[in-house]
Amino acid sequence: MEHEQFITKNTASGPNSTTKTEPFVKVIAIISTLGGLLFGYDTGVISGALLFMGKELHLTPFTTGLVTSSLLFGAAFGALAAGHLADSAGRKKIIILLAIIFAVGAAGTAMAPDVNWMIFFRLVLGLAVGGAAATVPVYIAEIAPANRRGQLVTMQELMIVIGQMLAYITNATFHEIWGGDTTWRWMLAIATIPAIMLWFGMMFMPDTPRWYAMKGRFAEARRILERTRAKEDVEWELTEIEETIEENRHKGKGKLRDLATPWLAKLFFLGIGIATIQQLTGVNTIMYYAPTVLKMSGLSTDAALFATIANGVISVLMTFVGIWMLGRIGRRPLVLIGQIGCTACLFLIGLVCMLPEFHANGGVNLVRCYMILAGMLLFLSFQQGALSPVTWLLLSEIFPTRMRGICMGGAVFSLWIANFIISMAFPLLLAYFGLAGAFFIFGVIGIGGGIFVIRCIPETRGRSLEQIEHYFYAKYNSSAKVKGLLNTIEKRKV
Structure with a gap:
């Protein structure tokens, strides 16, 4: 089949369908995004647990960074492995396996007798977190x-931030009710609990x-479409x-060496860029170290x-706003708004951190503390x-079907490596440059991210x-014939 025939075919359904979601x-979406909930909880809970596990596990600044x-x-390598296996074994089977790893990792960290076991089980937990980040958005x-893909895929982000919110609430509640040095284990x-729910639900x-279609099981593909689509869209x-x-059958199963194909290589590096700039804003320094930053600003532990x-x-409220906006404006404008807004806020927080820490009478400058918090919230x-x-x-949209698992795994690997480096570096940045300097550094990096977005x-x-x-095949292919196809796509986009 010629690409031109495929692209210019006009349909009343598909991406512009007005049918309701089945x-x-x-x-x-709800069941599978329990993986996102676990992703959020397991990454967010450490922010409060660190305040209490230090004495029992004899944490130093270096081992604190390692625990975090x-x-x-682990998530970086979990994303790589899950992305590759999801193409061969299936998205569903990988999510079921990840649920088991989530449960083992959570139980292991809760019972860790020393810092070495804590780091080991955090690595195990990371395998599940990275795997879920690479697999769940692709699955959804x-x-x-097509006409509801944006809203449904972003449910993953909603569940991530709900998980983080639940972690913060759990941290504060457990400390308030029980207190003590062992609260962090609970x-x-x-x-x-949500790990078991994910395992059971995905069954x-x-x-x-x-x-199913990629494996030649078209009857099963049809059956799933009939259960998940309006009749006129099947x-x-x-x-x-x-x-x-x-079209892709003669190319066989997607392999790493296929990334040597110029247009796929360009697309893969685009995915890495999209994944990395989201982390280079420094978002997870706020999500992981917020209590530490606020204590440094002068607030008490409670x-x-x-x-x-x-x-x-x-985070939860604004994710609802993001889902609503996705239904009304495009992906590109929303990324640009987010990148510029985050960068401006980083400079704002840095400026607030330069305010005097104490009043003239020696008391803590609470106005400064809450302005820092307000900057974080903005x-x-x-x-x-x-x-x-x-x-x-x-990331869930841009890669071709036969390479989606591999490319998604690689892009999410880069996301987690960036996250790892930033999380390890942030305590050192605080020690050497202070609060203001650390946030200014991320602000400068954010300017580069803005140029990439544009x-x-x-x-x-x-x-x-x-x-x-087909759009990216045309956009990143150098031949004149395919460049002509790109013009056709842009003029006749469905």
Whole structure:
């Protein structure tokens, strides 16, 4: 089939369909995004647990950084492994396996007798977190109807921030009710509950129609489409999937060496850029170290833990705003709003941190403390309301079907490596440059991220996954014939 015939075919359904989302799709999204909830909880809970585990585990500044960042290091390799295995074994089976790893990791960290075991089980937990980050958005993107893909995929981001909010609330509540040096163990152990729920729920969920089609199981692909699409959309989407699969059949199963193909290499590096700039804003220095930063600004432990709950609440509320905005404006404008807003907030926080720490009478300058908190909340409004939801959505959309798992794994690997480096470096930045200097450094990096967004981020709204694949094939291919195809796509986008 010629690309031109594929792209210019006009349909009444598909990306511009006005049909409602089938209830079963919503159930699938809720169950699978429990992986996002665990992702958020396990990355957020450490911010409060660190305040209490230090004495029992004899933590030093270096081992504190290792406990925090070991999960992120494990997540990088979990993303690579899950991305590769999801293409061969299926998205569903990998998520079930990840649920088991989540439960083992949560139980292990809760019972860790010393810092070495804590770091080991945080690495195990990281494998599940990274795997979920690479697999769940792909699973939802492939099973969601094109006209609702944006909203459903960003449910993953919503569940991540809900998980982080629950972690902050749990930290403050456990400390308030029980207190004591062993409270941190209960903070970590409670994550086993959603892990079991994820495992049980995914046992009853299907795999995606695109994965079934990629394996030549078209009857099963049709059956899933019939359960997840309006009747008038089934034939259109199945035909589009079959045609794209057939075009790629002679290429065989996606392999790492396929990334040597120039247009795929360009697309892969675009994905790495999208993943990395989301971390280079420094968002997780706020999510992981917020209580530490607020204590450095002058708040008590109790006040810092309670104030951190506001970070979780604003993240959840603004993610709802981001989901709403995705239905009304494109991906590219939302990324640009988020990147510029986050960068401006980093400079704002840095300026506030330069205010006097104490009053003339020697008391703590609480105005400065709460201005820093307000700056964090404004930063999270841009991050969670614009930048983060679109990041996961773009990563789930831009890669071709036969390479989606491998490319997604590689892009999310780069995201977690950036997260790991930043989380390890942040305590050192605080020690050497202070609060203001640390945030100014991230602000300067944010300017570079803004240039990348302006020059490189594409618009994928209003296209099916197959149409996006053809768009990038045309955009990154150097031949004159294919460049002519790109003009056709832009003029006749469905």
